[in-house]
Amino acid sequence: MGVSTSSPEKGISVVTVDFPPVNALPVHGWFQLADAVNAAGRDADVRCVVLAAEGRGFNAGVDIKEIQAEGGTALVGANQGCAEAFAAVYECEVPVVAAVHGFCLGGGIGLVGNADAIVASDDATFGLPELDRGALGAATHLARLVPRHLMRALYYTSRTATAAELHAHGSVWRVVPRDALRSAALELAREIAAKDGRLIRLAKAAINGIDPVDVRRSYRFEQGFTFEASLSGAGDRVRNTFGKNDTSGKEGAQVGDHG
Structure with missing residues (x-):
């Protein structure tokens, strides 16, 4: 359980998240993830990082039960941890391919929205x-996955989009059966890792440099409204209903959210 790193092939590092039952990450998990991605990117032998997960889904956001139990301390920690993990993916010195299965909610959107490419089951x-969870944030990253008006509709309604729909919008590189996800992600990573190591790092820096939105600053701006919601009481009021009224049984629906 936790975050692990492996090197299945030359030039490729796989960072895997495993926080049962649904990858709703506690505060320390977000910092572990940030450290692992940063370390992989600094490794001179690595030319591409694959971000993957074990279990029922890719990511269900933060551990809301931790925030309910610890209050403001956990909320601040989750905000800082998410900011560092999202930034680690975006600022990783080499391209990051996200391999997404099952649900990708809240903080998961922050991770994949900052990735360089997405392969999904x-x-x-x-x-x-x-x-629905008493928080705000990651519209910055959802806007990198879908057109602006769709982003707003999805955000206001808390609805989800399928991998096929994101593929149609061009944000998902490839959609494959679940049992083929890891091999498909490695296939793309292998093609990237075949490039010259110095040039691929320069390419990542150059592409980041021409992005129209500073994702780190944009996300931190959003987080300010999460704190405002908490201080006003609105955040806690909604968050305290978490898991009580939802009887849908959907995976991830009652376990996590982005902070």
């Missing part, structure tokens, strides 16, 4: 249930 769904 055909059961993958993507969404921000923030407004």
Whole structure:
């Protein structure tokens, strides 16, 4: 359990998240993830990082039960941890390929929205249930996956989009059966890793440099409204209903959210 790093092939590092039962990460998990991605990117022998997960889904966001139990301390920690993990993916010195299966919610959107490429299984769904969880944030990253007006509709309704829908919008590179996800992600990573190591790092820096939005600053701006929601009481009021009224049984629906 936790975050692990492996090197299945030359030039490729796989960072895998495993926090049962649904990869709703506690505060320390976000910092572990940031450290692992940063370390992989600094490794001179690595030319591409694959971000993957074990279990029922890719990511269900932060551990809301931890925030309910610890209050403001955990909320601040989750915000800082998410900011560092998202930034680590975006600022990784080499391209990052996200291999997404099952649910990708809240903080998961922050990770894949900052990735360089996404390979998804055909059961993958993507969404921000923030407004149902007493939080705000990661619209910055959802806007990198879908057109602006769709981003707003998904955000306001807490609905999800399928991997096929994101593929149609051009944000998902490839959709494959779940049992083929890891091999498909490695196939893309292998093609990237075949490039000259120095040039691929320069290419990553150059592409980041022409992005129209500073994702780190944009996300931190959003987080300010999460704190405002908490201080006003609205955040806690909604968050305290978490898991009590949802009887849908959907994976990830009652376990996590982005902070």
